[in-house]
Amino acid sequence: MSSELLLVEQRSGEEGADSAHWILEGGRILSGVDDNRRMAELRDGLLRHPRVRIIEADADGEEVERTLGVLHEPEYLGALAGVSEDPVVLEEMTPPGLPPDIPVTAGLVAAAREGVRTAIAAARRLADGDRFTYALCRPPGHHAGPAWCAGYCYLNTAAAAVQTLRAAGAGPVAVLDLDFHYPNGTAAVIEPMEDVSLFSIQAHPVTNVAGGEISPATEREVAHEYHVVPDRGMYLETVFDLLREAREDFDVKVLVLSLGYDIVAGDPHGSWEFGPEIFADLGRLLAASELPVCVVQEGGYALELLADCAEAFASGLLDDSPHLAFQVPARDYQRQIGNGRIV
Numbered sequence: 001m002s003s004e005l006l007l008v009e010q011r012s013g014e015e016g017a018d019s020a021h022w023i024l025e026g027g028r029i030l031s032g033v034d035d036n037r038r039m040a041e042l043r044d045g046l047l048r049h050p051r052v053r054i055i056e057a058d059a060d061g062e063e064v065e066r067t068l069g070v071l072h073e074p075e076y077l078g079a080l081a082g083v084s085e086d087p088v089v090l091e092e093m094t095p096p097g098l099p100p101d102i103p104v105t106a107g108l109v110a111a112a113r114e115g116v117r118t119a120i121a122a123a124r125r126l127a128d129g130d131r132f133t134y135a136l137c138r139p140p141g142h143h144a145g146p147a148w149c150a151g152y153c154y155l156n157t158a159a160a161a162v163q164t165l166r167a168a169g170a171g172p173v174a175v176l177d178l179d180f181h182y183p184n185g186t187a188a189v190i191e192p193m194e195d196v197s198l199f200s201i202q203a204h205p206v207t208n209v210a211g212g213e214i215s216p217a218t219e220r221e222v223a224h225e226y227h228v229v230p231d232r233g234m235y236l237e238t239v240f241d242l243l244r245e246a247r248e249d250f251d252v253k254v255l256v257l258s259l260g261y262d263i264v265a266g267d268p269h270g271s272w273e274f275g276p277e278i279f280a281d282l283g284r285l286l287a288a289s290e291l292p293v294c295v296v297q298e299g300g301y302a303l304e305l306l307a308d309c310a311e312a313f314a315s316g317l318l319d320d321s322p323h324l325a326f327q328v329p330a331r332d333y334q335r336q337i338g339n340g341r342i343v
Helices: 036-046 061-071 074-081 106-127 157-167 184-190 232-250 278-288 303-317
Strands: 005-009 022-025 028-031 052-056 132-136 173-177 196-203 221-226 254-259 293-297
Touching (some): 005 036, 005 106, 036 303, 061 106, 074 106, 106 132, 106 254, 106 293, 157 173, 157 184, 157 254, 157 293, 173 184, 221 232
Parallel strands (some): 005 132, 132 293, 173 254, 196 221, 254 293
16 A cells, blocks of 8 residues: 655744744854745645645644653743743853854744644654654754754754654654754753664754764764765765664664755755755655654755755655665665665
8 A cells, every 4th residue: 555644734823923033153143034935835845746645733732731841941941931022032041052043032932832733743643553744844943952942943843753752652763863954952852862862964064063063972873974065875875874773773663854955955054965856865765764754844945945845755755666766876775775675
């Protein structure tokens, strides 16, 4: 039977009230580019595939509160709850060793909470037996730590999916973060979760970690940095190796994919040169892994490419013959992917 992708859509907020105002990047304050236009483009691209089915996020408020209480410190949640519609910088609530880089508003906090609700709903459907779910949510979450916000992120949506799967007994769980940027928030939030591992690929230098170097806190984290712009074969080989390591070394049973589309050429917050078709390749690799996958939306800000990126991802993930369609010149994957499985 052909798989389907269950698209869990975030509840819409007040128009214009939940758009990012600005972000500090490279010592410069830039206009924010995280807003609901991203979600509209991604939704349109995903729904081009006939086996993508859409539902609304249905997690109740009590589950949202309970999950946030596991992930974030009470003082931080209280500070977020106390902001108004006027942008404010929470200077004391920034990643260790880094300056504040985003303002907070009540609208952004409300959107982040709805993002958490969406991630919980997508993870719960995965725990109930769906093979592929996609939490279409914003703002992104993987830079939000236990008591800090950064990089457009206020609450950690990927960690919310992880905690939902853990509570359902679906683990061991792995997070695979394929955003352009290092998931410093996710790494910190899941550090005490001994049944959760983290795999990530990012550009070097790592600008969202003090000193620019990653120091994994546990042996359950594997971070891969590219000091040069990777080509297609190089990048996909790394993803392949990380998926094998997750299965063989960590006995992972379910995957949370922090998916960023900011690895494409022209993204205002990226510098790599991939076209949208890279996401079809990634989808095929994920399908070949045979792991249930809960996708949580992270970055991706090149509006004119987002629909094509999302369409490519769905097409690759739902390809009925991923082992036949996937070819990488840099490595003979046909020796290692048989019958649509990573072996």
